[in-house]
Amino acid sequence: MHDAMSSKPSVSAGHVLEAVFGYSHFRGRQAEVIEHVIGGGDALVLMPTGGGKSLCYQIPALVRSGVAVVVSPLIALMTDQVTALRQQGVRAAALNSSLPTEERAETEHALRTGDIDLLYIAPERLLNSDLMQRLAGIDVALFAIDEAHCVSQWGHDFRPEYLQLGVIAERFPDVPRIALTATADQRTREEIRDRLLPSDAASFVSSFDRPNxxxxxxxxxxxxxxxxxxxxxxxxxxxxxxxxxxxxxxxxxxxxxxxxxxxxxxxxxxxxxxxxxxxxxxxxxxxxxxxxxxxxxxxxxxxxxxxxxxxxxxxxxxxxxxxxxxxxxxxxxxxxxxxxxxxxxxxxxxxxxxxxxxxxxxxxxxxxxxxxxxxxxxxxxxxxxxxxxxxxxxxxxxxxxxxxxxSPPRTWDAADPARRLLSCVYRTGQRFGAAHVIDVLLGQDNERIRQRGHHRLSTFGIGKDLARATWQSVTRQLLARGYLEPDPDGHGGLRLNDACRPLLRGECGLSLREDLPARRSEPRTRVAAADVAMAPDTWAALRAQRRRLADTEGVPPYVIFHDATLLAMVEQQPSNLEEFAALPGVGARKLERYAEAFLDTLAALPDSSMR
CATH class of the missing domain: 3.40.50.300 (P-loop containing nucleotide triphosphate hydrolases)
Known part of the structure; x- marks a missing residue:
């Protein structure tokens, strides 16, 4: 972090938020989570992607004494977060298999001497090395388990190593733990709590809505x-x-x-x-x-x-x-x-x-x-x-x-067509695919239908009043609603599900979406032009400056500043360091390193670019 704070004097979470990360206020439930963890509490945190989960452990790591250990499942994720934190002056490092021997030794030395605030590590390395023993000999501020849904054995990102992270509680019973994820249904939340957290851990569940x-x-x-x-x-x-x-x-x-x-x-x-x-x-x-x-x-x-x-x-x-x-x-x-x-x-x-x-x-x-x-x-x-x-x-x-x-879609009364289609599936033997069933409904007199005798069925030709596309739509929606299901033999056939019985007996109706031909998307105004009162030249110049700095430092452009910070520059037109410091995402270190370059870029622009 910033050199002035490297010894971790007594500072508030709000001060760290502004001085290091460049934001004037917390979002959503961030403040609650951060104060809870700073106070030594355990927490399950569910916030949508982009909701600011990382700050929920990064700020406590900079306020509490010791090093925060962040368990992360991917080397690329660790590298990205460490790079971004270092740009903000935070003493962050990672230990993983991709590091050269010399860099790994430097990180381990910094860990022993207390010169790291956040250490990112894969679960395998924490569990399958002597690192756990070394951590027992130093001051640990907290354990953060990122992407905690990986503990769910039935999830789409399951990582078996996460199941073993319960050992942290045995070795470090007095160190707070925070498990974080952007997505977890109720069952996955219960698995996270059962496997990674104590029973009395607080839950902080933010809205999952992403309004943008x-x-x-x-x-x-x-x-x-x-x-x-x-x-x-x-x-x-x-x-x-x-x-x-x-x-x-x-x-x-x-x-x-x-x-x-x-x-x-x-x-x-x-x-x-x-x-x-x-x-x-x-x-x-x-x-x-x-x-x-x-x-x-x-x-x-x-x-x-x-x-x-x-x-x-x-x-x-x-x-x-x-x-x-x-x-x-x-x-x-x-x-x-x-x-x-x-x-x-x-x-x-x-x-x-x-x-x-x-x-x-x-x-x-x-x-x-x-x-x-x-x-x-x-x-x-x-x-x-x-x-x-x-x-x-x-x-x-x-x-x-x-x-x-x-563009609200229209619906139509599809009970009768649905009954005709379901009846045709049944009478053809519940083993043919949608194309064949629709051919029968449309009365297609072809060799395949005649070979099977389906031209003699009562459902042959009873669907000529509707277009093939409509029958395809009805079939898709009946399959989606569970009235039809795949034939278990795996050959592409359809069969009736018991759920369709009330519909077939006329005990209920059915309203379906009216499928319309795909429409060409309406052109969207670019982010820059939409949000900055038509100042494309200014926007382009700031992006070019960001790219030059990123190339020089060997980092992605967004590590220098997010688009949101560049947009704020265009809108607010800062002309001095004080005004630049007030922009969102500009902390003390970034103010020191980048403010002059961007202020010079803004000052060099002709007045016409600002209109």
């Missing part, structure tokens, strides 16, 4: 072209993440985007490790890159200026979707979560659930998670209540910021 993220869900028609149009119309020249289900798809789509003028990289677990690390480093350091990735990418990515996260395939759960989309807009500026899906996506994830070898209890829980995901995709109402309800949070009213609020 706009959610948009559409039907998959020509997914590559839809993605390209979305990027060109709304995020040209901006950083984003595109998630795909398969490794092959990530490489193909990244190559395709590059040929269309969108700079893109691929990332998946099958890439050679040095290439994978190179791609991640480029994404963090360069501006305007798109990362096309499997879910192997993203956990712990601190890049604040990701302006969009797109899904070309359905994620496995709503929890996974929330975590993946949460990587957009960490800086609080506008961002988008964009998803397209179709009948085959729903069929695939339902089939995965049907083939699961897990116990019945787990299968029921996973079924509930799947229903939540499909409910979010298919809803015709505001998307936020469905999303937040999955995390036990209610949301009243319409957000006015998602696709359904801005």
């Amino acid at each position: 993220i706009r959610y948009q869900v559409g039907l998959k028609e020509r997914p590559r072209e839809q993605l390209l149009q979305f990027i060109r119309d709304r995020h040209a020249g901006e950083s984003g993440i595109v998630y795909c289900m398969s490794r092959r798809a990530t490489e193909q789509i990244a190559d395709w985007l590059n040929t269309r003028g969108v700079p893109a990289l691929a990332y998946h677990a099958g890439l050679e490790s040095t290439l994978r690390a190179h791609h991640q480093a480029r994404f963090l350091r360069e501006e305007g890159l798109v990362m096309v990735a499997t879910v192997a990418f993203g956990m712990g990515i601190d890049k604040p200026d990701v302006r969009f996260v797109a899904h070309l395939d359905l994620p496995k759960t709503l929890e996974a979707y929330y975590q993946e989309t949460g990587r957009a807009g960490r800086d609080g500026l506008p961002a988008e979560a964009w998803l397209v899906y179709g009948l085959q996506d729903i069929y695939r994830i339902r089939q995965m659930g049907a083939e699961s070898q897990a116990g019945e209890g787990h299968k029921r829980r996973e079924q509930h998670r799947l229903e939540a995901l499909l409910g979010f995709c298919e809803t015709s109402e505001c998307r936020r209540p469905t999303l937040l309800a999955h995390f036990g949070e209610s949301y009243a009213g319409h957000c006015g910021h998602c696709d359904n609020c801005q």
Whole structure:
């Protein structure tokens, strides 16, 4: 931290917040958490990505006596956080397998002599080395367990080493522990408490709403072209993440985007490790890159200026979707979560659930998670209540910021068509796919139908009044609602679920979304032009200055200053050190190192650039 505070004199949390991190006030429940941990309390902290979780242990680490040990699952995450902290004058370091021997020895020496305030370490290294014994001989301020949802054996980021972290309580019973995550349903929260924290640990659960993220869900028609149009119309020249289900798809789509003028990289677990690390480093350091990735990418990515996260395939759960989309807009500026899906996506994830070898209890829980995901995709109402309800949070009213609020979809009475389709599935033997069933409904007199005698069925041709696209829509929505399910033989067939019986008997009605052709996205004004009263030259000059400083110091641009700080420079036009110090994100060390360069940039601009 700042040299003046390196001996940890008695300082308040608010003073550290302003002097080191450059912010004048706490957000949400940060202040409660920080005071609780400073006082020696244990805590479970759930805050959305970008909500300021890191400060909940970083500030206590700078106020309490001793070194704070931060357990982190990824080397890249440790490196990113240590780099950012050092830029702010904080004495931070990491111990991991990627360090050269000399640097590792220097860190271990600093640990012994009390010259480190925060030590980042992987769970394996803490558990499988003599580090635990060495820590027992020094003053430990606290243990912070980041990405604590990794302890859940049924989670999408499960790390078995996290299960062993309970040993911290045995070796350091009097040292406070704080477990933090951005996403955890009720079951995962209970696992975190049971395995990582004492029974009396306080819980601090912030709202999971990310009001700066706009959610948009559409039907998959020509997914590559839809993605390209979305990027060109709304995020040209901006950083984003595109998630795909398969490794092959990530490489193909990244190559395709590059040929269309969108700079893109691929990332998946099958890439050679040095290439994978190179791609991640480029994404963090360069501006305007798109990362096309499997879910192997993203956990712990601190890049604040990701302006969009797109899904070309359905994620496995709503929890996974929330975590993946949460990587957009960490800086609080506008961002988008964009998803397209179709009948085959729903069929695939339902089939995965049907083939699961897990116990019945787990299968029921996973079924509930799947229903939540499909409910979010298919809803015709505001998307936020469905999303937040999955995390036990209610949301009243319409957000006015998602696709359904801005362009409310129409619904139609689909009870009769649904009964006709369900009847056709039954009469064809409950073993054929959607395409064949729809052919029967439309009365397609082809060889495949005649070979099976389906031209003689009572349902043959009873759906000629509706278009094929409408029948595909009805099929998708019946599958999503659980009235239909995949044939367990895995050959692509559909069969009835018991849930459809009341509908077939006429005991209930059915209203479905009216699927409309995909519309071209409305062009979005760039962040700079939208938020700084049309001062693009000033914005460009400040970004160029940030890039020069970042290149000189070998760090990502956002480590110098976030976009939000640059926007504040454009809006407030500081002309001296006092005014510059008042900008958000400008602490004492950054004021000393960078203020003159940015003040000179602003002073050199012609008056015309400010109008």
